[in-house]
Amino acid sequence: xxxxxxxxxxxxxxxxxxxxxxxxxxxxxxxxxxxxxxxxxxxxxxxxxxxxxxxxxxxxxxxxxxxxxxxxxxxxxxxxxxxxxxxxxxxxxxxxxxxxxxxxxxxxxxxxxxxxxxxxxxxxxxxxxxxxxxxxxxxxxxxxxxxxxxxxxxxxxxxxxxxxxxxxxxxxxxxxxxxxxxxxxxxxxxxxxxxxxxxxxxxxxxxxxxxxxxxxxxxxxxxxxxxxxxxxxxxxxxxxxxxxxxxxxxxxxxxxxxxxxxxxxxxxxxxxxxxxxxxxxxxxxxxxxxxxxxxxxxxxxxxxxxxxxxxxxxxxxxxxxxxxxxxxxxxxxxxx
Amino acid sequence: xxxxxxxxxxxxxxxxxxxxxxxxxxxxxxxxxxxxxxxxxxxxxxxxxxxxxxxxxxxxxxxxxxxxxxxxxxxxxxxxxxxxxxxxxxxxxxxxxxxxxxxxxxxxxxxxxxxxxxxxxxxxxxxxxxxxxxxxxxxxxxxxxxxxxxxxxxxxxxxxxxxxxxxxxxxxxxxxxxxxxxxxxxxxxxxxxxxxxxxxxxxxxxxxxxxxxxxxxxxxxxxxxxxxxxxxxxxxxxxxxxxxxxxxxxxxxxxxxxxxxxxxxxxxxxxxxxxxxxxxxxxxxxxxxxxxxxxxxxxxxxxxxxxxxxxxxxxxxxxxxx
Ligand SMILES: Cc1ncc(C[n+]2csc(CCOP(=O)(O)OP(=O)(O)O)c2C)c(N)n1
Numbered sequence: 001x002x003x004x005x006x007x008x009x010x011x012x013x014x015x016x017x018x019x020x021x022x023x024x025x026x027x028x029x030x031x032x033x034x035x036x037x038x039x040x041x042x043x044x045x046x047x048x049x050x051x052x053x054x055x056x057x058x059x060x061x062x063x064x065x066x067x068x069x070x071x072x073x074x075x076x077x078x079x080x081x082x083x084x085x086x087x088x089x090x091x092x093x094x095x096x097x098x099x100x101x102x103x104x105x106x107x108x109x110x111x112x113x114x115x116x117x118x119x120x121x122x123x124x125x126x127x128x129x130x131x132x133x134x135x136x137x138x139x140x141x142x143x144x145x146x147x148x149x150x151x152x153x154x155x156x157x158x159x160x161x162x163x164x165x166x167x168x169x170x171x172x173x174x175x176x177x178x179x180x181x182x183x184x185x186x187x188x189x190x191x192x193x194x195x196x197x198x199x200x201x202x203x204x205x206x207x208x209x210x211x212x213x214x215x216x217x218x219x220x221x222x223x224x225x226x227x228x229x230x231x232x233x234x235x236x237x238x239x240x241x242x243x244x245x246x247x248x249x250x251x252x253x254x255x256x257x258x259x260x261x262x263x264x265x266x267x268x269x270x271x272x273x274x275x276x277x278x279x280x281x282x283x284x285x286x287x288x289x290x291x292x293x294x295x296x297x298x299x300x301x302x303x304x305x306x307x308x309x310x311x312x313x314x315x316x317x318x319x320x321x322x323x324x325x326x327x328x329x330x331x332x333x334x335x336x
Numbered sequence: 337x338x339x340x341x342x343x344x345x346x347x348x349x350x351x352x353x354x355x356x357x358x359x360x361x362x363x364x365x366x367x368x369x370x371x372x373x374x375x376x377x378x379x380x381x382x383x384x385x386x387x388x389x390x391x392x393x394x395x396x397x398x399x400x401x402x403x404x405x406x407x408x409x410x411x412x413x414x415x416x417x418x419x420x421x422x423x424x425x426x427x428x429x430x431x432x433x434x435x436x437x438x439x440x441x442x443x444x445x446x447x448x449x450x451x452x453x454x455x456x457x458x459x460x461x462x463x464x465x466x467x468x469x470x471x472x473x474x475x476x477x478x479x480x481x482x483x484x485x486x487x488x489x490x491x492x493x494x495x496x497x498x499x500x501x502x503x504x505x506x507x508x509x510x511x512x513x514x515x516x517x518x519x520x521x522x523x524x525x526x527x528x529x530x531x532x533x534x535x536x537x538x539x540x541x542x543x544x545x546x547x548x549x550x551x552x553x554x555x556x557x558x559x560x561x562x563x564x565x566x567x568x569x570x571x572x573x574x575x576x577x578x579x580x581x582x583x584x585x586x587x588x589x590x591x592x593x594x595x596x597x598x599x600x601x602x603x604x605x606x607x608x609x610x611x612x613x614x615x616x617x618x619x620x621x622x623x624x625x626x627x628x629x630x631x632x633x634x635x636x637x638x639x640x641x642x643x644x645x646x647x648x649x650x651x652x653x654x655x656x657x658x
Binding site: 040041091098099100101102103105117118119120150151153154155156181182183184188189190249250254255310311313315316317320325327328331332334335336 | 366369370371373393395396422425460461462464465598599628630631633634636639649
């Protein structure tokens with residue numbers, strides 16, 4: 001590799017690794033805080049960092065993301081300020097949705113990260129519609145949408161893939177295949193490999209090792225390139241593992257024995273460290289300093305955000321329509 | 337008799353139904369090995385096997401559609417939708433297949449299915465884990481809409497619903513899953529569908545409510561010593577209009593309480609049914625205390641759900657009305 005490319009790659013990979021470490025540190029902090037009663041609920045992202053950051057590396061700021069409730073690593077890499085994420089989780093008055101949504105339901109219009117819903121896969125057809133806009137308006141932007149492998153059973157997935165293929169749209173379906181949909185393992189969710197489902201709709205489908213940052217990056221980059229060139233959609237099956245519980249309300253010991261320990265060889269943080277070390281971009285000292293710094297950033301930001309008060313109660317009852325309805329106005333008088 | 341909460345009572349009812357009749361099949365997401373996200377089906381897969389307590393892929397319309405198909409061919413499926421908020425992709429199956437099958441085949445085919453699903457707020461679930469969508473179902477002829485308000489009724493209504501020959505939408509108020517304990521009979525017993533229950537008696541006014549709001553109304557009436565009837569509808573459709581009118585003729589003053597938004601809510605139906613039949617008995621306008629016409633919020637859920645203060649405001653207004 002020429003020297004300049006190498007230095008660019010180094011910068012890129014260190015940025016990616018930093019996002020991964022920040023995300024993991026934040027994840028652990030939120031999970032602990034939930035147990036302490038400082039946070040109501042959370043869906044951990046542990047195990048899915050490399051795949052999300054790998055995909056994010058292939059995108060431009062102008063591209064649109066229809067993510068889901070586990071996309072913190074992607075958001076951090078994309079430049080969503082950490083405080084936006086924490087404020088959302090706390091539902092305080094700095095949260096862009098003013099605490100209306102449950103934790104893990106992010107939105108960041110500035111970074112083209114669309115508002116997250118709970119009903120899984122319902123974001124996929126929206127991504128297709130927005131991809132149509134990009135094509136129609138010739139913006140050269142593409143749309144990426146994320147979801148778990150369990151969501152491929154939902155009708156929205158099939159409708160979205162079919163439509164995207166039929167209209168040959170610049171959209172990428174990134175399946176974050178973490179092996180589990182709450183208690184349902186992927187082997188019982190579907191008998192087909194996720195990436196092969198694309199062929200039923202005449203669409204390109206590929207698999208990536210989601211724990212391999214560079215592989216996910218390369219696969220996504222290729223999909224992005226094709227989408228921008230007008231060559232249509234791609235389904236990416238990025239295989240990783242849900243190392244944590246489904247959510248802070250879930251107890252995975254009830255239904256699975258397989259575990260991947262944090263810090264083990266199968267942990268994407270460790271895998272990414274090995275990758276960067278092998279390229280000579282980082283060493284143990286660097287790793288330690290980055291982790292120490294991440295701890296401090298996360299703790300500081302968390303405490304800062306924790307001091308922010310909740311929004312005014314009336315905020316929960318406004319913003320339903322552009323022009324409020326008399327019905328709601330009348331009701332709110334009685335409520336507050 | 338055993339003291340049980342609603343989760344235990346429904347679990348006990350399902351257990352009994354599975355034991356008594358091998359045509360009873362449970363199906364849903366995470367209901368088997370995980371025992372359901374609210375633990376309502378805990379232990380049942382282990383006891384009755386994967387053929388009878390089925391962990392399904394994540395597809396609500398598939399769960400309901402399959403259940404309808406089972407029901408059409410002699411089984412008694414009891415599908416679970418993990419949260420009522422996620423039922424909407426299955427509405428086509430519910431409205432266009434389940435509800436209309438008896439009518440369109442003139443009774444040659446029927447759908448004896450009990451669709452169980454937790455609904456309502458109060459568990460910090462935000463927009464998508466708190467909805468009270470009973471009016472969507474109540475508006476569909478052919479569906480029987482049932483909601484218990486305590487453990488005893490939950491088991492008894494469930495067992496009636498499983499034996500009922502038409503599709504039942506069985507709405508479980510998740511806020512009450514573990515908050516109330518009652519003595520529940522161990523064996524089989526039934527609480528009839530289409531029958532309301534008068535859970536408190538008094539002369540001054542009639543409170544009509546159901547499901548998640550019943551304990552709140554009861555507590556409010558006890559605390560403020562309100563001398564009124566409280567009617568727990570239990571079955572919304574078909575409503576037990578006889579019990580309602582009897583009480584209205586006695587008191588002449590009516591407040592309707594539900595958690596769902598006011599506009600197009602089931603309270604409107606109750607109110608209209610009363611004025612059509614007992615206008616001469618009314619001494620005051622019928623009042624509604626309901627959730628507002630806005631999505632269910634995460635942070636401010638206590639403001640959303642009708643509470644003591646709002647119920648008493650309506651009660652006092654009714655009592656003072658001349
Ligand atoms: C339509 C719908 N049904 C059910 C649920 C409840 N639920 C939340 S997450 C989940 C599992 C999703 O699994 P998967 O798509 O694999 O994503 P993961 O959570 O594993 O990242 C379920 C069943 C939901 N949110 N939406």
